Amino acid sequence: MYQYICKGLLKLSRKEINAALFTWANGLLVFLEKTMHVDLVVKKNGAIRWGGNGNHMFSELIYTRCGQGIDILKSGEPIYGDGFKVYSCTPSIIEGGKTDLPFLLDTVKAKQSYMPPDFMDDAYIYLAPDMGDPIMVNFHPIINDAASSVDCQGRGDNFINQVFIGDFSDFYPFELFDDSTIWDAKFRGQAFYCEETPKDLPARGDVGDPVGQIAINDIREFIFDGRRDALMKAVSFLITQYGLPPDKRKYLVIRDDSSKNIELWISAIEYAFSPRMAASISFATRLDNFPKANIYRVDKEGFYIQHKGFFGRKGERRFRAMIVGVDRRDRKNTKMARTEAKSSFVVLDGVEKKAVFDAAVEHPYYRLITSFNETHQRFCRDFLQMLDISKPAPDVYNLHDVFMALARAPLPTNVHTTLNMLATLEKYQLFACPTLRKMCNTIVDGLPSFLRQDFSSALGIVKWLKKAVQLLEDPAVSEKLSKTLRNVFVDLIFRRRDAGETLEFWENVKNSEFVSLMASFIRNPETLEEYSMYMERLEGPEAAAFVQVYIDSAVYEGDYSRQDLKMIVDYGLSRCHNGKDLASARKIINATARIKGVQVGEMLFSIAKDAKKEYGKFIIELIIDVDETIVAEEESMRAFLEKLREEKMEFLFVSVLKCRIGYMTKTREIESFIDQLKKIRPLNTQDLREIFEAVDKNLVMEERSSRDIAWIIQEQKPESARCPISAHLYALEVLKDREGRKKEFVNIYNTLILQGFPSIIKGDYIQNLTQMLLELRLEHKELEYIIQLFSHIPEYTTELVRGILSRTSPEHNDEWNILIAFAAKRQSRDVDKAIIQECANLKKGKKDLLRLAEMLGTRMTRDYFNCIADKARDMIHAGNPQKGAGGLFGKILSKF
Numbered sequence: 001m002y003q004y005i006c007k008g009l010l011k012l013s014r015k016e017i018n019a020a021l022f023t024w025a026n027g028l029l030v031f032l033e034k035t036m037h038v039d040l041v042v043k044k045n046g047a048i049r050w051g052g053n054g055n056h057m058f059s060e061l062i063y064t065r066c067g068q069g070i071d072i073l074k075s076g077e078p079i080y081g082d083g084f085k086v087y088s089c090t091p092s093i094i095e096g097g098k099t100d101l102p103f104l105l106d107t108v109k110a111k112q113s114y115m116p117p118d119f120m121d122d123a124y125i126y127l128a129p130d131m132g133d134p135i136m137v138n139f140h141p142i143i144n145d146a147a148s149s150v151d152c153q154g155r156g157d158n159f160i161n162q163v164f165i166g167d168f169s170d171f172y173p174f175e176l177f178d179d180s181t182i183w184d185a186k187f188r189g190q191a192f193y194c195e196e197t198p199k200d201l202p203a204r205g206d207v208g209d210p211v212g213q214i215a216i217n218d219i220r221e222f223i224f225d226g227r228r229d230a231l232m233k234a235v236s237f238l239i240t241q242y243g244l245p246p247d248k249r250k251y252l253v254i255r256d257d258s259s260k261n262i263e264l265w266i267s268a269i270e271y272a273f274s275p276r277m278a279a280s281i282s283f284a285t286r287l288d289n290f291p292k293a294n295i296y297r298v299d300k301e302g303f304y305i306q307h308k309g310f311f312g313r314k315g316e317r318r319f320r321a322m323i324v325g326v327d328r329r330d331r332k333n334t335k336m337a338r339t340e341a342k343s344s345f346v347v348l349d350g351v352e353k354k355a356v357f358d359a360a361v362e363h364p365y366y367r368l369i370t371s372f373n374e375t376h377q378r379f380c381r382d383f384l385q386m387l388d389i390s391k392p393a394p395d396v397y398n399l400h401d402v403f404m405a406l407a408r409a410p411l412p413t414n415v416h417t418t419l420n421m422l423a424t425l426e427k428y429q430l431f432a433c434p435t436l437r438k439m440c441n442t443i444v445d446g447l448p449s450f451l452r453q454d455f456s457s458a459l460g461i462v463k464w465l466k467k468a469v470q471l472l473e474d475p476a477v478s479e480k481l482s483k484t485l486r487n488v489f490v491d492l493i494f495r496r497r498d499a500g501e502t503l504e505f506w507e508n509v510k511n512s513e514f515v516s517l518m519a520s521f522i523r524n525p526e527t528l529e530e531y532s533m534y535m536e537r538l539e540g541p542e543a544a545a546f547v548q549v550y551i552d553s554a555v556y557e558g559d560y561s562r563q564d565l566k567m568i569v570d571y572g573l574s575r576c577h578n579g580k581d582l583a584s585a586r587k588i589i590n591a592t593a594r595i596k597g598v599q600v601g602e603m604l605f606s607i608a609k610d611a612k613k614e615y616g617k618f619i620i621e622l623i624i625d626v627d628e629t630i631v632a633e634e635e636s637m638r639a640f641l642e643k644l645r646e647e648k649m650e651f652l653f654v655s656v657l658k659c660r661i662g663y664m665t666k667t668r669e670i671e672s673f674i675d676q677l678k679k680i681r682p683l684n685t686q687d688l689r690e691i692f693e694a695v696d697k698n699l700v701m702e703e704r705s706s707r708d709i710a711w712i713i714q715e716q717k718p719e720s721a722r723c724p725i726s727a728h729l730y731a732l733e734v735l736k737d738r739e740g741r742k743k744e745f746v747n748i749y750n751t752l753i754l755q756g757f758p759s760i761i762k763g764d765y766i767q768n769l770t771q772m773l774l775e776l777r778l779e780h781k782e783l784e785y786i787i788q789l790f791s792h793i794p795e796y797t798t799e800l801v802r803g804i805l806s807r808t809s810p811e812h813n814d815e816w817n818i819l820i821a822f823a824a825k826r827q828s829r830d831v832d833k834a835i836i837q838e839c840a841n842l843k844k845g846k847k848d849l850l851r852l853a854e855m856l857g858t859r860m861t862r863d864y865f866n867c868i869a870d871k872a873r874d875m876i877h878a879g880n881p882q883k884g885a886g887g888l889f890g891k892i893l894s895k896f
Contacts, residue, residue, distance in 0.1 A: 057203040058166035059090035059099075062185050063108040065158055066193040072101050084109065088198035099132040099165060103296070103304030107137065107320070108161045113288045113330045114141035121259035121327070122183070123286035126173045127320055130246075130302030134279060136173060138162045139286070140186040160186050160193075164207050169276040169390075173283075174267040175212040182207055214267050220372035222264040226353045232366040234265075234348050235272040235392075236359035238281065238322065242392040247316045251294065255326045255337045256350030259285055262325035265350060269323065271376075272369040273392055274384030280391040283323035290324045291336050295344075319344075365400040378435075379403050386436050388429035398424050411442060415450040415457045418443065422464045432472050440468050444481050451488050455501045459508050466512045482517050485509070489518060493549065494534035499541035499584075506549050510556075519553035523560075535571070540581030547572035548591040555595060565598065570607050577618040589622055601626050613651050620655035631660040634673075641680075650682040658694040667705045670695065671712055689721040696723035701762060707733060714752075724756035728765065731757055735772045742776070746785055753789070761795050770799045774807060774815070783818050791828045801834040813855040820856055824864035832868065839872035846873065 061072075069085035070076045076094050079085050086108070093099050112123040123139040142158035162185040164176075176182055182204075223231055234252055241249040254265045262285050270278040287293055297305045297315035305315045326337040328351070339347050339356065346357040368376055383403045389395055402421040405412070412418040422443075430436055443465060450458035462485070469478050489509070492502045509518050521527055528535070538546065550568050554560035569592055576585035593600045601623055608619040624630050630640045637660050644652050657677070664670050674695070677688060692713055699706040710726035711733055717723060734741040734748050741748060749757070758769075773786055790796035801819065808816040823831045842848060849869040856862045 056167045056170060056208045057205050058164045058207040059093045059096075060201045060204055061089035061093060061104070061108065061163040061165070062087045062193075062201070063161040063163070064185075064193050065190070066198070067195060068197055070198060072105060082194070087193050088201050090201045090203050092203065093165060099135075100129055100302075100304050102306055103129055103131075104135060104163075104165075106296075106304065106306070107135065108163055110139075110161075110293065111157065111159055111288065112139045112141075112286045113327075113333060114159075115329070116141075116143050119327070119329045121286075122178075123259070123284070124177060124263070125284040125287065125321065126168075126282055128280050128282045129304070130298055130318070131304075133165050134168050134173075136164050136168070136176060138176075138183040138185075140183070142186075142190055158190060160190075162186070164204065166207065168279040170208055171210060172267070172270045172275050172278050174214060174263065174270050174278075175210040176207070177263050177267070178213040179211045181211055214263065216271070216372050216377065219264060219268050219271060222261070223268050223370060223372065227268075227350075228370045229361075230348055230350075230353055230355045231265075231268050231272075231370050232361040233355035233357065233359040234269055235366065235369060236361050237346060237355075237357065238269065239392045239394060239396070240359070241322065242280070243394065246318055249319065249322070250343075251319045251322045251324060251345045252348060253290070253324050253326055253337050253345045254348045254350055255328065255334065257328050259325070259327055261350055262286075262327065265348070266323055266325070268370075268372075271372070271380060273396070274380055274387075274389070276385055276388075276390055277392055281323065282319070282321045283325075284321040285325040286327060286330065286333075287321060287324050288330075288333065289336075290326070290333055291344075294320050294324060296320060363397050363400070364404070365397050368400060368404075375407060378407075382433070382435040386431055386433050386439075387425065388431065395427075406439065406442070411446050413446065413449065415453040415461065418446065418450065419457050419460050422461060426464065430468060430471055436468055437472055437474055437477055440465060440472065440477050441480065444477070444484050447481075447484050448488055448491075451492075451505075455498075455504065459504065462508060462512075466514070470513060482514055485514055486518065486521055489522075490531065493522075493542075493546050494531045494538070497538065497542045499545035502542070502545040503548065506545075506552065510552065515556060519556045522550055522553050523557065523564075538575055540576040540579040540584035543572045543575035544581075544584035544587045547588045551591045551595060562598065562603070565592070565595070566603055566606060569603060573607065573619065573622070574615060577615050582618075582621070585618070585622055586625060589626060593626070608652065609647055609649060616649070616652050617655040620652050621659060624656070624659045628663075631656060632663050634660075634669075653680065653682055654687045654690050657691050661691070661694050661698055667708050670709050674712055674716055685718045685720065689718045692717040692721040693723055696721075696726045699725040699729070701725065701729065701760065701765060711738070722755045724759060727752040727755040727757040728760050732765075732769055732772065735769075735776065745776075746782060749785075749789065758790065758793060758796055761793075763795075766796055766799045770796070770803045774803050778815075780814075780818055783815060784822055787819060787822045787831070788826075791826070791831050794830050794834065797828075797830050797834045798837070801831070801838050805838055808852070808855065810855060816852075816855055817857050817861065820861045820865055821858070824861050835868050836871045836875065839868060840875035842872075849873065 063084065063086050065082065065084050066087045067080075067082060069079045069087045070089070071079050072086050072089060072094055076089075076091070086105070093104070094101070107125070107127060110125075114120055120141050120143065122141075125135075125137040125139065127135040127137075129135070138161070140160045140162070142160065144158060162183055164182075180187070234254075237252055241251070254262055256262050256265065266283050266285065270281065273281070284290070284294075296318055297307060298318055299305055299315050307314070324345070326333050328334050337347060339345065346355075348355050368379060379400065384396070384399060387399070389399075402424050405417065405421055412421075443461065447458065447461065447465070450461055465481055469481050472478075489505065492498065492505055496502075506518075509515055535543075535546070547568055551565070554565065569588060572588045573585050576582070576588070589600060589604075592598060592603065604619050604623045604626065608616045608623070611619055629636055631637045637656060641653055641656060644650060644656070657680075660673070661670075664673060674692075677683060677691060683691075695709070696713055699709060706725075707729050710729035713723050713726040714730040731749065731752055734745050736742070758766075776782075778786065787800065790800050804815045804819050819835075822828075823835060839849065839852070849872065853862050853865045853869065856865055
């Protein structure tokens with residue numbers, strides 16, 4: 001059986017073998033399409049391409065010598081009598097209004113060169129006019145048969161022009177060369193057109209699926225035979241010309257030995273582009289008297305202008321063909337295929353295999369489009385065809401770079417490189433095709449890595465994918481993207497801990513077709529249960545982001561219960577409380593407040609009822625954030641406290657009272673507030689401590705009203721309360737002998753020390769306090785107490801030393817002796833440093849320092865001070881004394 005089949009195949013022609021292989025391959029593809037959903041088309045020349053639209057229909061027209069025909073310029077009226085005319089056409093040509101009929105008629109009337117019997121090749125003319133669909137013409141010369149009885153057969157110059165009009169963007173026009181299944185008008189015979197009454201021609205669907213008699217291997221063999229450089233220059237020339245306005249262009253003339261070679265040149269040039277781009281490149285494998293015949297003119301709307309005489313130069317110039325073939329057997333046209341200085345064309349010499357012009361071909365694109373391998377096919381037929389680029393343009397260089405970057409690795413790895421590639425593609429409309437599907441799958445596979453590298457940039461990739469997937473209308477790719485996004489979403493929310501990225505990602509999801517999927521997923525109880533362990537690890541910002549996403553999802557779906565919302569809000573707020581993150585908690589509250597019909601205050605109050613003490617206090621702060629009128633006035637505050645009492649939530653009183661403090665601005669209000677505290681039954685000493693400390697935090701050292709409040713705090717606070725601000729202000733007030741407290745200041749200061757006094761470093765305060773203390777004319781023990789109290793704080797020590805020195809004189813040196821005696825005994829580093837510095841600030845000589853030493857009453861103090869004086873002199877000589885009381889001390893020493 002096998003031998004029988006092989007012997008049978010050997011008897012078949014190449015075309016018959018191709019047809020047999022085509023039948024077998026199509027049978028295989030029917031199986032693949034049904035079982036694997038593969039969208040492929042097998043070319044009848046053996047090549048495989050992705051399926052295009054497949055629905056394009058082509059109108060047909062036949063022009064020849066016939067007995068009866070039609071006038072397409074007069075709505076198809078019949079024309080009788082022997083002669084050349086339109087024999088018949090598809091009615092849509094006349095009725096559709098899309099075709100420039102005068103231009104069409106002028107085109108099909110043209111006769112091309114031929115000489116029986118050796119020069120009788122068919123000629124192909126492909127036109128892309130300004131108005132209407134492209135037009136392809138097969139010129140078929142007819143050998144005269146003098147013996148025929150048909151009247152028209154015996155006459156010379158017979159030919160048939162068969163024309164197809166339509167959208168050629170799904171295949172290369174060269175694939176129609178020599179396809180007898182398409183160009184079938186010539187097989188009916190000239191007698192048919194002379195004798196048969198014309199009938200309307202039906203639209204043709206088979207034109208869009210040509211046999212393709214020229215295989216890619218044929219083109220490769222032809223070009224690799226020393227023609228690659230010439231091909232590259234021809235392609236470069238056309239790219240340059242199509243970048244110019246149509247009336248500024250030149251065209252390419254290909255001069256070669258045979259029509260077959262010219263067809264191969266055109267095929268190779270078209271294969272440098274996508275079918276969609278090639279559909280804009282007009283050509284003529286042969287055009288008689290081409291320097292004149294190739295030129296026509298159009299009006300402002302792009303319609304053909306029929307010229308006569310002088311008026312032939314009106315309108316804009318156009319070329320019928322941007323590539324014109326010249327067969328060397330056509331001697332007349334061969335003579336004209338020579339360029340001159342003002343020529344409107346350049347020449348590619350196919351015989352010499354070289355371009356007789358210069359063109360830039362350095363870009364790697366030119367190496368690829370002259371390789372005719374699988375990569376070349378995928379780039380031109382698939383990748384470029386995926387994009388809405390409809391004519392040769394320099395864009396192909398960048399697109400080549402994008403394609404090669406995608407082709408080098410199975411998966412793009414760098415987010416920025418990928419984003420730049422997609423930015424290039426973003427300039428063009430995309431067409432749904434398997435190439436786009438494969439590209440989307442590849443990029444989706446890399447999406448998790450992209451999001452980890454640079455989240456913001458990766459979002460740009462997600463946006464591109466959303467558009468591409470929507471265009472594909474492919475459930476498998478859409479589901480893959482959805483699943484990937486969902487996994488990334490889970491990683492962002494539950495594992496990565498980046499609230500900003502989570503919310504940014506969610507904003508993009510909300511504006512996509514994936515929002516429903518994500519909203520349903522995040523609110524699914526199974527999701528919450530599955531990731532509960534991760535949820536417990538989230539900190540305030542990330543928990544707040546999760547709650548915001550959940551609330552947005554609930555609102556989007558419009559299906560939620562108040563109990564579910566309360567549960568999620570409670571979860572988020574508890575995480576914020578654990579991290580003491582009030583800012584994130586407020587974001588949760590703001591998100592909740594956007595839900596129509598939900599009373600945030602009531603929800604928070606309900607959460608507080610079930611909360612433990614510290615968490616309840618946190619919730620109370622949020623409730624008052626939502627509705628500050630609760631504590632803005634004393635009356636409203638009392639009403640809220642009563643509400644808490646009714647719910648047995650007295651443990652939250654302190655939180656409310658502390659919030660109230662921030663809304664009191666007058667001394668009388670605060671005084672009244674403190675007086676009322678003891679009347680609130682549940683409050684205990686600990687509660688009062690917190691409240692008094694809260695009041696203290698609101699005091700401002702520089703404000704006069706704060707001094708009176710400080711007195712009230714220190715007189716009425718629980719003993720355990722630490723109120724440092726009021727303690728410092730009180731330390732000043734007692735020295736004013738308010739209520740006779742000045743005499744007890746040492747005992748009072750002992751209680752203030754327990755509250756952090758002295759610790760506030762403010763220059764004016766320290767100076768005032770020191771001055772008031774020294775003005776009391778302190779006893780020895782009292783002054784020593786103050787020196788000891790200040791000795792551990794340099795700012796206080798310095799001010800005290802400066803004050804004592806300013807008061808020292810031969811008649812008043814007690815404080816000076818007490819200070820130096822303390823320093824000599826205790827050897828306090830801060831005190832020593834302050835004395836040295838202030839003495840250096842005097843900027844006096846040895847005698848002045850000796851006078852200070854002479855005022856000291858003991859040998860020990862004098863010896864100590866002599867050491868101090870030496871160090872002070874060293875500082876003076878080094879030029880390092882600080883600015884201070886130099887002028888003042890100069891006045892002091894002048895007393896001696």
